[in-house]
Amino acid sequence: MSIMVANTVITLRMDNALKAQVDTVAKELGRSRAWVINKALVDYIEDVEDIEIAKQRMADPKDAVVSLNDAMAQL
Template sequence: MSKTTVITARLEPELLAKLDALASEIDRSRAWVVAKAVQRYVEEELEYRAFIQAGIDSADRGELVSQEDMEAWFEARHRQAAAAE
């Protein structure tokens, strides 16, 4: 069995009731649901932060799109969509 650590968290009564209802619905423990929620949050947050850092790194390398190029791209897409109607 893998080693785990116990943590505590304070939840509003309404959220705790929802947590318990979900755990009951999926036939899992409250701890299991909380661990999965924390795992999902951490993975998504790390992915989001890596995405932001990639954008910052790209900008630092000068890999930017000018306002004029962006407006031209948008206008071309807008014209293309209007022509398809």
């Protein structure tokens, strides 16, 4: 059973060099240009959200900062 996901068509402008890079990646992965662009956007948005969470946590005095060495020692 497959789940139907609603899609929206979006038109965008990009320079020719970026389009060529997208096309190269799509060809290498055996995927469509749309898949590559969607994947890139999803990954970028996740990164931005993670950065915002990190900034909020760093600004919260109640949220302790743990050094890498301390974190590794806890593992």
